[in-house]
Amino acid sequence: MSMIAAFYSNKSILITGATGFLGKVLMEKLFRTSPHLKVIYILVRPKSGQTLQERVFQILNSKLFERVKEVCPNVHEKIRPISADLNQRDFAISKEDMQELLSCTNIVFHCAATVRFDAHLREAVQLNVTATQQLLLMASEMPKLEAFIHISTAFSNCNLSHIDEVIYPCPVEPRKIIDSMEWLDDSIIEEITPKLIGDRPNTYTYTKALGEVVVQQESGNLNVAIVRPSIVGATWQEPFPGWVDNLNGPSGLIIATGKGFLRSIKATPMAVADLIPVDTVVNLTIAVGWYTAVHRPKSTLIYHSTSGNLNPCNWYEMGLQVLATVEKIPFESAFRRPNADFTTNNFTTQYWNTVSHWAPAIIYDFYLRLTGRKPRMLKLMNRLLKTISMLEYFINHSWEWSTNNTEMLLSELSPEDQRVFNFDVRQLNWLEYIENYVLGVKKYLLKEDLAGIPKAKQHLKRLRNIHYLFNTALFLIIWRLLIARSQMARNIWFFIVSFCYKFISYFRASSTLKRRRGCLQHG
Ligand SMILES: CCCCCCCCCCCCCCCCCCCCCC(=O)SCCNC(=O)CCNC(=O)[C@H](O)C(C)(C)COP(=O)(O)OP(=O)(O)OC[C@H]1O[C@@H](n2cnc3c(N)ncnc32)[C@H](O)[C@@H]1OP(=O)(O)O
């Protein structure tokens, strides 16, 4: 029997960000492994015209939850959505709901955040810092609380190259930042943002770092731990391989590569691609919840959920495997044949952007106009390259994360728990994982049927022929223009033609000689 699963039985758990990528997988695993847990409270806001109930219904009826329903048929009764907006004072939770949360919660998993790299500092501080502070305040009023687990990111200190499992101080106190956001207007905040974030690439990593300091400063007597995942990718094993439901991190780029929109990228090929499967992060998080509640470590422990130091894979290997997979299992209606060139300096990046991205987009839009349709490729390319520019920082640096606490925790688990809540990334086979990831992107994000693969392959062949035809035509046109305008080009042309002619004549003459000699010997 798993000790961890038994620990969560009969527990009331509060999850923020349960409708997000990580939150859904966390809920799924908790229900599946501890079907006797009492209740999971989730803080949800109405969104996209959907009520809370509709949002929960959609999650529970998704493919991700199919296995849960077999193990825990009354899962609908055990999930309790609470209307909340983490941007509001007291999260805009009703008095009755707040009372219930305060008196019943045993474990808190705080996953909610804005993960946008371009979020305005005010918005990022509100959700990633102020909301964390408020949640800790709430937690301090929960008499039955056993553990508070905060999800941060391994990149919160990405301004350092070696990162330990400790909280690093921020030059400006989080409380001062929170206060200043209340009275500074947007334009002033925009002006001071670069100074505040310093050598971090965006407001996301900066505010996640502030959030950690808040956890350290405001946790009081609570049992608190922080989990820091690196780049979270599709599921590795559970509940099935390759599940993913948003475009963040690598998923969007896998689509862009597989569909042939993105053919080159500025990246350091040998830099470590520190991906971590979402189910690995979730298993670690659940184990951390158990350990923090049962062993009550004296200080706040930080756990790195990273792969680089135990089982590294670099961007080059990853790119190759993505390409190999989309060749075997192509995406439908590709724009161009998939390719993955890594550029390492600004000049080659600009060159390949022009040749591989802008030029085909302009030509395609021209074709759309000619055929009376609305041009759209240039707009799409603009957005894609904007996204790439935001992610570039992370594919051109390498970091080393120490994982002592994570390894210590692994050694504390019983063999059964190590199996049920496996977060040992050394067992991960990257080639297999990436293949399943690409397949998952095709099935769960693009919603493409595998029956369409032969047609997609045919489409790629057609694209290859168009590519050859286009290149040959382009070569002939350029050559023709050159010959018409330059004596030197004409001379080179005549030299090449006469050289080829002489070579062919020599080859013919020598083979005729050989044949004659052969006839003479036999005759
Ligand atoms: C050619 C060779 C290729 C080789 C092949 C190799 C393949 C594998 C290589 C893998 C390399 C991986 C590198 C990952 C590094 C991640 C590091 C994370 C580190 C930190 C991790 C964390 O701790 S935290 C989680 C990460 N946090 C995000 O990752 C949010 C990012 N994101 C945004 O910050 C906003 O998205 C942003 C961009 C501002 C736009 O903002 P925006 O307002 O302009 O636009 P929207 O967000 O509304 O999206 C507008 C349209 O872009 C579409 N789209 C959105 N994201 C997209 C995306 N990633 N790739 C494509 N397309 C995307 C979307 O689907 C919309 O399309 P549509 O309009 O058709 O619906």
Ligand SMILES: NC(=O)C1=CN([C@@H]2O[C@H](COP(=O)(O)OP(=O)(O)OC[C@H]3O[C@@H](n4cnc5c(N)ncnc54)[C@H](OP(=O)(O)O)[C@@H]3O)[C@@H](O)[C@H]2O)C=CC1
């Ligand atoms: N994905 C990744 O690569 C990584 C993620 N992380 C961390 O993991 C955690 C989860 O990330 P992930 O699941 O990917 O992110 P998602 O963007 O998928 O999910 C974010 C969650 O936060 C909720 N949320 C946002 N704003 C509010 C609000 N005002 N009120 C209530 N809820 C809100 C969202 O709710 P709604 O559905 O209503 O928008 C959603 O449930 C974050 O803390 C992130 O920093 C760390 C490293 C990498």
